[in-house]
Amino acid sequence: MADRLSAREAVTALTDDFTELPDRIRESAPDGPLHWPGYDAAHARAAERTGERESVICGTARTGGTDVVVVAFEFGFLGGSLGERTGDRLESAYVHARAHRLPVVSLVATGGSRMQEGILALTQLQRVARESVLTREAGLPQIAVVRDPTTGGGWATLGAGADVVLALPGAQVGFAGSRVRPSDADPAAYTAEAQVAAGAADALVRPEDLRDTLGRWLRLLTRPCDTPAPPPPALGAPDLPATGWDAVRRARSPERPRATAYLDAYLTSRVTIGGDRCGGTDPGGMLCGFGEHEGRTVAYAAQTGTATRPAGYRTAARLVRLADRLGIPVLTLVDTPGAANDAEAERQGAGAAIADLFGAVAAARTPVTTLVVGEGGSGGALALAAPGNTWATPDSYFSVIAPELAAAILKRPPQEVETTADQLRIRPQDLVELGVVRGVVGPADRAPHG
Incomplete structure (x- = not known):
């Protein structure tokens, strides 16, 4: 995964029985909502190159025996950027997860919001945040796998906002992407390793271990129980202290x-x-x-x-x-x-x-x-x-x-x-x-x- 698998390759590597959710295609003006010159042509080239119609694919699958809703970013499609159609797909995925009581697994690889859609692209982060909150309130776990790269609003919502964040070693992870950082910024601060050290991500997981690790997390987080845990037996001295x-x-x-x-x-x-x-x-x-x-x-x-x-x-x-x-x-x-x-x-x-x-x-x-x-x-x-x-x-x-x-x-x-x-x-x-x-x-x- 560190070598930038496509979205579908990542899904295949980590899940079974993936079924894509129905797509709701939004009608848009020529060259998008801002009439950005050449946007339609760039969109068409991205679709031809990746075989996708948007920067994210969403569907249901099984991981380690647990049914999930999976969201996977296609970085090859306009840098995995978020636009209005991306927001539509993400919202539908969260709604499906709540309706069917399924955890959400996000395989994130994105450069942030889409420039050609301007502020309308940026506001998709609010949509994602709202859906994430509703899913959290429903008692459903959200696990993010942050791939290379994970930057901008995608990191600040689907990535860092998840209940559990697993990171691929060597991945570029940070709010500021490589093209917008100060020229003297330490690149080591924008890595998966740095995010784990700073407490923003939970663990580094090697690609070959990720499927098993993800399955274990899902099994543990999807078994509610209202019975108190019994106290462990004592392992030390059995007698009580005199003073x-x-x-x-x-x-x-x-x-x-x-x-x-x-x-x-x-x-x-x-x-x-x-x-x-x-x-x-x-x-x-x-x-x-x-x-x-x-x-x-x-x-x-x-x-x-x-x-x-x-x-x-x-x-x-x-x-x-x-x-x-x-x-x-x-x-x-x-x-x-x-x-x-x-x-x-x-x-x-x-x-x-x-x-x-x-x-x-x-x-x-x-x-x-x-x-x-x-x-x-x-x-x-x-x-x-x-x-x-x-x-x-x-x-x-x-x-x-x-x-x-x-x-x-x-x-x-x-x-x-x-x-x-x-x-x-x-x-x-x-x-x-x-x-x-x-x-x-x-x-x-x-x-x-x-």
Whole structure:
């Protein structure tokens, strides 16, 4: 695909049983709505060269066993540009998807809006955005595969506006096309790799892996369930801590199982979303995605034991909202000493990002289950916790603030840190007694208690 397959070649490579949707041909004035000299001739040459009548083909197909509506851009037809007829086809595709409850897969390769149709071409982006919103409100997933190139309004609507964005390595991807960028612009910023690094796309997928990856995403995103995800069994120490400081020491132990171990044990397969769609990622602090647990889809957002950065909170909020729209239960794993509190975190909007996650969890209609697997450090941990459905492992704790910091705030000497930890009542069994968590989970062969 990186070598610019035609639209039909791309569809054939990724789907089965493609059936094109009926076309509604718009009558237009000679040389288009702006009477652009030579536009009809350019249109005719593009049709002869590609065998297509427009820059996009739309139809139904099957991918990995899932029925979909597929939209594929033909870059050879006037640079895959969007005009009024393109808008007609895209609108019809979205309407068909909603009428038949089908997800939308967009194979994007476009240079943007069509110059020969001027502002009327540009307004097609509003049509596409409206159809995308209606489809999102209908609870149907939208997945974009951004090919080479994906620029302009096509990237800013069908591409970056999708629920999940998969990108082909080496593809040119960015809002500014190569002919309109500043002369001194770094070309590396306008690549699929750069968009993944900036959190605007979720993953790079090699062409040979794309069919399987797309099929896996579709299977996971099209299986709603209204039953809460059960909390995972504990993987670490089975016994409860004797003191508050013992709880802290065990939660901070480098030998304690972390999020990756829990996700590997709980999910038979998983795919990841990466980035907050605001220019940031936090792969070392927050893991987000969808996986399969006992035959059903579960969305997950998991802290990794480090201080969580603003992009991590925003990515988790994005994950919770997407799962909520699709009716997929969510599992969150709490494990952080707290939110990142350096100056850069403040400049990146730490408070607003945490508030956004609090709001996403509070507003979720889909069931959210939380397991505290390590440190529960203050509001930076609580933002990820489900009110009324939070559990804890024996080697975890949850505190209003770290005991050392609590002692400092209270102007206590360092030797009183351990006493402060006891007074804060942060052990798992304390949290059960206080009604903060529902219970303490044991190993797989032991029932939760609380």
